Amino acid sequence: MLHSDHDERTTAVGRRSLLKLGAAGAALSMFGPSLLTRGAAAAMPANGEVMNASHWGAFKATIKDGRFVAIKPWEKDPHPTHMLDGVLDITYSPTRIKYPMVRRAWLEKGPGAMVEDRGKGDFVRVSWDKALDLVANEIKRVQGKYGPTSIFAGSYGWRSSGCLGHPGTLLRRLMNTTGGYVKSSGDYSTGAAQVIMPHVMGSLEVYEQQTSWPVVAENTELLVFWGADPVKTCQISNTVAEHGAYPGMQAYKAKGKKVICIDPVRTETAKFFGAELVSPRPQTDVAMMLGIAHTLYTEKLHNKAFLDSCTTGFDRFVPYLTGKSDGTPKDAAWAEKICGVPAETIKDLARCFAKSRTMLAGGWSLQRQHHGEQAHWMLVTLAAMLGQIGLPGGGFGFSYHYASGGNPTTRAPRVTVISDGTVAQGAPWLTSGGVASIPCARVVDMLLNPGKEYQFNGKTERYPDIKMAYWCGGNPFAHHQDRNRQVKAWRKLETFIVHDVVWTATARMADIVLPAATSIERNDVSMVGDYSATAIVAMKKGIEPIFEARSDYDIFAGVAKRLGKEREFTEGRAEIDWVRAIYEKAYNQGKSNGVPMPDFDAFWTAGIVEFEVPPANAKFVRHAKFREDPLLNPLGTPSGLIEIFSRNIEKMGYDDCPPHPAWMEPLERLAGPDTKYPLHVAASHPNDRLHSQLCGTKLNLGYRIAGREPCLMNPADAAARGIKDGDLVRLFNGRGQILVGVRISGDVMPGVVQVYEGGWYDPAEPGVVGTLCKYGDVNVLTPDIPSSKLAMATCGQTVMAEAEKFKGTVPEVTVFSAPAAAA
Numbered sequence: 001m002l003h004s005d006h007d008e009r010t011t012a013v014g015r016r017s018l019l020k021l022g023a024a025g026a027a028l029s030m031f032g033p034s035l036l037t038r039g040a041a042a043a044m045p046a047n048g049e050v051m052n053a054s055h056w057g058a059f060k061a062t063i064k065d066g067r068f069v070a071i072k073p074w075e076k077d078p079h080p081t082h083m084l085d086g087v088l089d090i091t092y093s094p095t096r097i098k099y100p101m102v103r104r105a106w107l108e109k110g111p112g113a114m115v116e117d118r119g120k121g122d123f124v125r126v127s128w129d130k131a132l133d134l135v136a137n138e139i140k141r142v143q144g145k146y147g148p149t150s151i152f153a154g155s156y157g158w159r160s161s162g163c164l165g166h167p168g169t170l171l172r173r174l175m176n177t178t179g180g181y182v183k184s185s186g187d188y189s190t191g192a193a194q195v196i197m198p199h200v201m202g203s204l205e206v207y208e209q210q211t212s213w214p215v216v217a218e219n220t221e222l223l224v225f226w227g228a229d230p231v232k233t234c235q236i237s238n239t240v241a242e243h244g245a246y247p248g249m250q251a252y253k254a255k256g257k258k259v260i261c262i263d264p265v266r267t268e269t270a271k272f273f274g275a276e277l278v279s280p281r282p283q284t285d286v287a288m289m290l291g292i293a294h295t296l297y298t299e300k301l302h303n304k305a306f307l308d309s310c311t312t313g314f315d316r317f318v319p320y321l322t323g324k325s326d327g328t329p330k331d332a333a334w335a336e337k338i339c340g341v342p343a344e345t346i347k348d349l350a351r352c353f354a355k356s357r358t359m360l361a362g363g364w365s366l367q368r369q370h371h372g373e374q375a376h377w378m379l380v381t382l383a384a385m386l387g388q389i390g391l392p393g394g395g396f397g398f399s400y401h402y403a404s405g406g407n408p409t410t411r412a413p414r415v416t417v418i419s420d421g422t423v424a425q426g427a428p429w430l431t432s433g434g435v436a437s438i439p440c441a442r443v444v445d446m447l448l449n450p451g452k453e454y455q456f457n458g459k460t461e462r463y464p465d466i467k468m469a470y471w472c473g474g475n476p477f478a479h480h481q482d483r484n485r486q487v488k489a490w491r492k493l494e495t496f497i498v499h500d501v502v503w504t505a506t507a508r509m510a511d512i513v514l515p516a517a518t519s520i521e522r523n524d525v526s527m528v529g530d531y532s533a534t535a536i537v538a539m540k541k542g543i544e545p546i547f548e549a550r551s552d553y554d555i556f557a558g559v560a561k562r563l564g565k566e567r568e569f570t571e572g573r574a575e576i577d578w579v580r581a582i583y584e585k586a587y588n589q590g591k592s593n594g595v596p597m598p599d600f601d602a603f604w605t606a607g608i609v610e611f612e613v614p615p616a617n618a619k620f621v622r623h624a625k626f627r628e629d630p631l632l633n634p635l636g637t638p639s640g641l642i643e644i645f646s647r648n649i650e651k652m653g654y655d656d657c658p659p660h661p662a663w664m665e666p667l668e669r670l671a672g673p674d675t676k677y678p679l680h681v682a683a684s685h686p687n688d689r690l691h692s693q694l695c696g697t698k699l700n701l702g703y704r705i706a707g708r709e710p711c712l713m714n715p716a717d718a719a720a721r722g723i724k725d726g727d728l729v730r731l732f733n734g735r736g737q738i739l740v741g742v743r744i745s746g747d748v749m750p751g752v753v754q755v756y757e758g759g760w761y762d763p764a765e766p767g768v769v770g771t772l773c774k775y776g777d778v779n780v781l782t783p784d785i786p787s788s789k790l791a792m793a794t795c796g797q798t799v800m801a802e803a804e805k806f807k808g809t810v811p812e813v814t815v816f817s818a819p820a821a822a823a
């Protein structure tokens, strides 16, 4: 499998153990629920403290008279994030969905009625019984009428932490019992890198453990964050953040060693390290890397021995680099014209990289772009020329900025997400019906083009014809690109069903909206530390679900019952039985691996169990074994070596993904040849949210400007447009328009403005294509194009726009309160 399912993001070790656990899980479930007593788990205090956890970290919740009133981080968290306050605030937020709601036209006139009215908020409250009947009947109707590939249940999204309350997996578990659906592959995070890297490195690289921070602190002399901002992005993890990167970074900083940040913005990371900042024009990093590579080659600073023993295809790349093949040497002067960084600086970087023990820590914004595959391929090529891959503290790393990659791994057995019921997950008895899959970021293209043929990583595929979509734990009207194209595409759906905890734009676009419980309103269990596996934490229910909210598990169990599949879905287990079973799988694995753990009841009482790091793991050096003996320890590529030229990609013959890394013009860019709009919009990840999550909490009081999403703008760009700090500004391009509040700052380079992804979409006229977004959803401006035929990944960070002071009547932001009928 080349691209990992988003939900399976763990280290390579983690994925292997997940497969092993599949079989163990199947064996365990044969005993049935009768052997599993509820014991300590039943208790839920009206007053006191309970352990729980989130993407932002493990925490203790204070419960008073059945209400969640205070939150404090787990005492072992070395670097708690301020966002934890939002986790408390969202519980009682006015944005919470309180009751099951159905769009009036859908309810009264049937599926597909008045679809252009979606988003207008005309909902009718219904009982749970009625809502679950409607959902079950609609699944039956659509599958019966249109066949197994008419329901899209890809449901991409970041949901909450927890192995049981894993909404997308639960949805597919339900759908696997019924009769077919369409799912999706890959993710929005590393869509391009995770497809190209297996061709180049034979592994994903983006979701794998990094050379450990202690090794970096000890050996690295130059740490380069290339489009990476770990101080910002390591606040969260896919499971529960343990924040181990922070002491790692602190240790490096304490040694006073050098850091360079290559970024259009002076990031939190740059400030923390007091780093040297180099700011190429966004999306031109490949040109700059080529300029560095050219300098290395012509000044004979490249490591020929490493290239000979550990790579293949350098000889096919050199003619391109020198210009022998196309008449254009990719020298520093050539690179300067594209990326804007002076040729002398580019040459200095090359010399500096070559003379130091250099770690190139690449973030993911670079590949969330048109032709994004090239950036990571070229960064690997650069690291290969430097010849330090596999040496302590040298080479490259694509996950230092994510989930505290580099924090050493303990021996913990892993608690893993409930099975989705497919064969690969060890529960084949659940599966029925056909399943198709699309690359996740092509969802809108799929809706608009049923039956259309497309290319994907060497294969020819065809889009299914979708009549219904079911989303649970994701916010596509935040995460997807080109909102107006999406609004149009959604009209193709007869039915759209959503579970969420809050009234996101996605929930507002739904025909049936079901209120999900937050983590504090249900029981669950999770790993702490995606890579490090620092601990296993009990996520204990502290309060009853607010209003009529229910856990996703309960909701799906109710739907399954109506479809005659309750037994298959629940396997006879209640929530706490599952939590116990998930823990006990890990417990049994620990037992056979000599890692003792408390039994479930003791664990649940304690709230958390920690694990030790074996000394060898603290010294982990990525690719050390391969470097030592590439013949004995080959990579998973066809040649077993690092592929600077890929014959497999050559065979695909794609015009947008050549067989060696190359500079390719994106759709639009700063100073680009045919680019219409003058400002690049850096649509990066927010410092004070997780995507769209917590956008409707009091955290936004700390960052909103003129009541909107903040837009960082360089003083020169502001002056040229007569814009002052704090002004309300309209950002627009040919795809759409949004309001933002401007913060003028020299932290962002001229020509670039920064608007974070995840600001809630708040259309002035819901359902109307082209309408102004009143709050500042940057994905109104981004293009919905694939990175290339190879990866078909999102290009959420390829976007140009213009800014002007807003002159009209200022519209009120309405997205942070529930639709009238649902208040």
Ligand SMILES: Nc1nc2c(c(=O)[nH]1)N[C@H]1C(S)=C(S)[C@@H](COP(=O)(O)OP(=O)(O)OC[C@H]3O[C@@H](n4cnc5c(=O)[nH]c(N)nc54)[C@H](O)[C@@H]3O)O[C@H]1N2
Pocket: 156, 157, 158, 159, 160, 165, 167, 188, 189, 190, 368, 472, 473, 474, 475, 476, 478, 479, 480, 499, 500, 501, 502, 504, 516, 517, 518, 519, 552, 683, 684, 685, 690, 691, 692, 693, 757, 758, 778, 779, 782, 796, 797
């Ligand atoms: N322009 C641009 N766009 C981007 C990006 C970018 O860099 N630039 N980044 C992309 C990336 S990397 C990602 S990962 C995506 C993120 O996109 P998403 O993962 O869709 O973003 P989230 O805001 O995390 O959405 C999760 C949703 O789940 C809901 N939720 C939380 N807990 C529960 C629960 O227990 N049950 C249910 N039913 N719902 C729950 C939340 O309220 C929220 O609405 O965005 C992508 N979009």
Ligand SMILES: Nc1nc2c(c(=O)[nH]1)N[C@H]1C(S)=C(S)[C@@H](COP(=O)(O)OP(=O)(O)OC[C@H]3O[C@@H](n4cnc5c(=O)[nH]c(N)nc54)[C@H](O)[C@@H]3O)O[C@H]1N2
Pocket: 188, 189, 190, 226, 227, 228, 229, 232, 233, 234, 235, 236, 262, 263, 264, 265, 267, 281, 282, 283, 284, 285, 363, 364, 365, 366, 401, 402, 682, 683, 684, 685, 686, 687, 688, 689, 690, 691, 797
């Ligand atoms: N606080 C917080 N942390 C998060 C998330 C979140 O939403 N909030 N999301 C999590 C998720 S799902 C993911 S996928 C990761 C995302 O991790 P990344 O994709 O690495 O994060 P970004 O913030 O989008 O981009 C990182 C840096 O790249 C810079 N940058 C943007 N474009 C370019 C470019 O063309 N060239 C160069 N050199 N630099 C550029 C940005 O200014 C930013 O400083 O973060 C995770 N961590």
Ligand SMILES: [Mo]
Pocket: 188, 189, 190
């Ligand atoms: Mo992501």
